Amino acid sequence: MRPEIIYIEKEIAGLPYTQAVLQKFSGAHVEIIEDIRALIRQNKKTTFSKQNQPLVLAKQRGRFLEKCPGTKEHICCNYYTLNIAVGCPYDCTYCFLQSYSNNPYYTIYVNLDEMLAEIRGQVRGKIRLGTGEFTDSLALETYTQFVYTYSPQICALSPDITLELKTKSNWTLSGAEASGLAQFRKQLVFAWSVNPQNLIDSDERGATPLRERIRAARTAAECGYCVALHFDPIIYSADWAEQYQTVLDLIRQNIPPEKIAWLSLGTLRFTPTLKPIIEQKFPASTIVYGELFPGRDKKMRYPEPLRVKIYQHMLRQIAAISPCLPVYLCMESPEVWKKVYNQLPAQVENLNELF
């Protein structure tokens, strides 16, 4: 990502973190603005190319920490999102941000000392946090250095915090720099979203190849960190089982099971408003044309029997890697949970802690 212009809100322009991020984008034209909201109002219908999408360094005026909204009448995994940025350099066909956000700018919130204060005030007991809800947690890590600066400070707030950084990038932990994080090894989880390479080619434009993601995950594991792997969204095709087996085989060959903190499974789902956007923006993508029906949350999903079949198969194949790996379903109904596990998540061994 090479933004030609970087807007900086006046109020946060002098923060050391703003200046540190800015230094990494040398060559871009910098413009000081009063308030990002005025910029969004003027340009909310503009579509910028991902490669030179303008960047905004802004103040988070809302809450940094939010309970993951989950989805109506589906089971949520008790996750908290940490909203440190909005936008992504990748261009996945199924990305919900396309219909969710009216902000065309890649926005990084830099008042992160306020984020620390907010977390400090809210943590009561064990909590899982993740920054990957409205952005890819590590895609711009080279510029933001969040892992080495703010993640240790977050973990230091309480040993009850687990911080998950989820990505489709090939960002790789560097052995030397990672030593500064070593005391938080038990609290930091580096996570990769995975899909078969043919789907990455067709539906995850700009994101890194599967092998590079797995290699990066392997490095994190070799540095002593736990990693998570998210099969989400699983996209059905005639040969889906063989395609996903190639991913599972790569995981088995590269990542020791004891270094896997958890895996998640979630089949494709999207709001009806996203469908015309996908059709128009990605005419070659076929993901919206399968048999998909609205669920109780109105999102389009594969029929329940097909979802159950996919989850049961994936669970069997994951158990063949190691029988004790915690695997949860993302945004699924209680009925599907019961059909797949014969019980609800809080009763499933290995998952009761997470849920």
Ligand code: SF4
């Ligand atoms: S990586 Fe995530 S945030 Fe980025 S485009 Fe893909 S789905 Fe959206």
